[in-house]
Amino acid sequence: SVPLSFFGGIGGASKQGILIKGGNYMEALAAVDTVVFDKTGTLTRGVFQVAEIRPVGMAEKELLELAALAESWSDHPISRSLKEAYGGELDRSRVGEAEELSGRGVRVQVDGRSVCAGNRKLMEEMGVSCSESAAAGTERSAGTIVHIAVDGAYAGHIIIADRPKPDAGEAVARLKERGIRTVMLTGDSRAAGEGAARELGIDQVCTELMPADKVDKVEELLGQEPKRGRLAFVGDGINDAPVLSRADVGIAMGALGSDAAIEAADVVLMDDKPSKLDIAIRISRKTIVIVK
Ligand code: ADP
Numbered sequence: 001s002v003p004l005s006f007f008g009g010i011g012g013a014s015k016q017g018i019l020i021k022g023g024n025y026m027e028a029l030a031a032v033d034t035v036v037f038d039k040t041g042t043l044t045r046g047v048f049q050v051a052e053i054r055p056v057g058m059a060e061k062e063l064l065e066l067a068a069l070a071e072s073w074s075d076h077p078i079s080r081s082l083k084e085a086y087g088g089e090l091d092r093s094r095v096g097e098a099e100e101l102s103g104r105g106v107r108v109q110v111d112g113r114s115v116c117a118g119n120r121k122l123m124e125e126m127g128v129s130c131s132e133s134a135a136a137g138t139e140r141s142a143g144t145i146v147h148i149a150v151d152g153a154y155a156g157h158i159i160i161a162d163r164p165k166p167d168a169g170e171a172v173a174r175l176k177e178r179g180i181r182t183v184m185l186t187g188d189s190r191a192a193g194e195g196a197a198r199e200l201g202i203d204q205v206c207t208e209l210m211p212a213d214k215v216d217k218v219e220e221l222l223g224q225e226p227k228r229g230r231l232a233f234v235g236d237g238i239n240d241a242p243v244l245s246r247a248d249v250g251i252a253m254g255a256l257g258s259d260a261a262i263e264a265a266d267v268v269l270m271d272d273k274p275s276k277l278d279i280a281i282r283i284s285r286k287t288i289v290i291v292k
Pocket residue numbers: 038039040041071074076078079101102103104105106117118119144145146185186187188189211238239
């Protein structure tokens with residue numbers, strides 16, 4: 001039988017916008033000693049602003065329009081920002097077959113041409129070599145780079161910048177005060193990932209990961225000796241449902257998260273604030289002490 005005070009703890013948490021799906025997850029939360037965060041949309045706002053447009057052989061406006069058209073079917077935060085930066089109406093009749101390649105970008109037919117928009121990994125996969133200026137930009141910039149190719153030819157890139165959520169640094173600091181190790185996993189570039197980790201005070205960061213690599217990383221952390229406490233993974237739900245279910249406690253952001261992620265998660269932070277995690281741990285630890 002479930003001790004009554006678990007209900008008290010779960011009720012208290014829900015008043016703070018923290019949904020805990022059972023007493024067993026409270027116990028796990030109380031024993032967490034490693035928190036693994038996804039970056040985009042979890043620690044960062046997931047709202048990118050276009051910082052620079054660098055076309056090759058076309059006008060800036062044309063490259064932005066092409067990118068926005070290519071991204072017209074995607075719900076990824078990067079896609080939303082490109083469409084917003086373009087601003088105008090998009091004629092979706094120009095867009096044919098579209099494919100989202102998770103952790104990499106999109107491949108879409110636009111005006112009968114094959115357009116790819118995404119990271120360096122996607123370009124490599126498509127056999128497109130990024131120009132030298134693009135390579136230099138990638139190394140220098142802490143922003144996220146969206147490369148664009150048309151019919152296999154490099155067409156330039158757009159640099160977009162995301163910012164940490166206002167409470168992200170504080171959220172990490174509170175966990176560290178509790179002696180909890182913090183890790184960040186991201187599919188983003190090394191420059192963007194390491195820059196964000198440094199700014200937030202994250203202990204350990206792994207970049208350029210595919211969604212499946214994130215599962216491997218979590219398994220590696222779970223398997224580390226000596227055996228530690230429990231591991232929590234916090235994600236925004238965009239292609240991280242498999243990691244959410246693999247962690248001891250899978251935590252999803254509620255407002256941004258997809259239904260699939262909310263389903264796969266053990267805990268949901270309704271208002272998308274990473275600082276709610278420390279509150280969830282505090283409530284769980286208190287409740288566990290009462291139960292015992
Ligand atoms: P994170 O791991 O930070 O949460 P994702 O796994 O969602 O990020 O995406 C990883 C990387 O894949 C992004 O940084 C971006 O380079 C690329 N990417 C994913 N989806 C798109 C898209 N729709 N358009 C362009 N690039 C994308």
